[in-house]
Amino acid sequence: AQSVTQLDSQVPVFEEAPVELRCNYSSSVSVYLFWYVQYPNQGLQLLLKYLSGSTLVKGINGFEAEFNKSQTSFHLRKPSVHISDTAEYFCAVSESLSGYNKLIFGAGTRLAVHP
Amino acid sequence: NAGVTQTPKFRVLKTGQSMTLLCAQDMNHEYMYWYRQDPGMGLRLIHYSVGEGTTAKGEVPDGYNVSRLKKQNFLLGLESAAPSQTSVYFCASSPRGASSGEFFGPGTRLTVL
Numbered sequence: 001a002q003s004v005t006q007l008d009s010q011v012p013v014f015e016e017a018p019v020e021l022r023c024n025y026s027s028s029v030s031v032y033l034f035w036y037v038q039y040p041n042q043g044l045q046l047l048l049k050y051l052s053g054s055t056l057v058k059g060i061n062g063f064e065a066e067f068n069k070s071q072t073s074f075h076l077r078k079p080s081v082h083i084s085d086t087a088e089y090f091c092a093v094s095e096s097l098s099g100y101n102k103l104i105f106g107a108g109t110r111l112a113v114h115p
Numbered sequence: 116n117a118g119v120t121q122t123p124k125f126r127v128l129k130t131g132q133s134m135t136l137l138c139a140q141d142m143n144h145e146y147m148y149w150y151r152q153d154p155g156m157g158l159r160l161i162h163y164s165v166g167e168g169t170t171a172k173g174e175v176p177d178g179y180n181v182s183r184l185k186k187q188n189f190l191l192g193l194e195s196a197a198p199s200q201t202s203v204y205f206c207a208s209s210p211r212g213a214s215s216g217e218f219f220g221p222g223t224r225l226t227v228l
Contacts, residue, residue: 046216
């Protein structure tokens with residue numbers, strides 16, 4: 001079964017600084033990869049996804065992620081963060097369950113942007 | 116277009132009580148999911164449905180039942196609530212399964228005393 005490891009449970013960063021949130025998954029077979037964001041007291045919102053093709057994926061709010069098959073990683077980056085990026089971020093990988101794809105989520109990384 | 120809605124937003128139950136959480140989506144999606152979110156554990160899939168009239172077990176189905184009588188609704192039932200079921204419950208839907216991404220509701224915070 002697939003598993004997803006988010007290497008940092010919390011990442012503090014100052015406003016306008018760059019940030020990288022790390023994600024590794026367990027399998028090297030073909031997978032779909034996702035990043036979701038959860039703002040306080042809200043549901044999850046899709047930031048970006050990798051299905052195939054270019055390994056650099058651009059998402060909403062200026063985020064991007066790079067798929068690295070050899071390292072089984074899908075790290076999320078933003079060159080300059082804002083206070084409004086404070087949220088919890090979840091990496092997810094698809095897995096086939098009884099013939100249907102479902103998502104396996106990491107434990108989440110809480111990004112705290114300070115002024 | 117409301118997307119995915121969940122009812123209720125908050126609920127407190129006593130051990131042994133039963134309740135039903137309602138999820139509704141107006142996007143004509145085939146797939147619907149129920150997750151629970153616990154601190155430090157991310158989201159875990161309870162049950163899912165790949166179409167009207169179908170349901171299947173996810174990672175943590177014990178103590179829960181579901182029904183999908185109408186395409187737009189996915190109900191999650193707790194027959195006899197336990198303190199271990201204290202959690203935030205999220206419903207999600209997607210048009211074509213995981214590859215198309217999932218759309219999440221705002222969540223239901225359930226406390227079982």
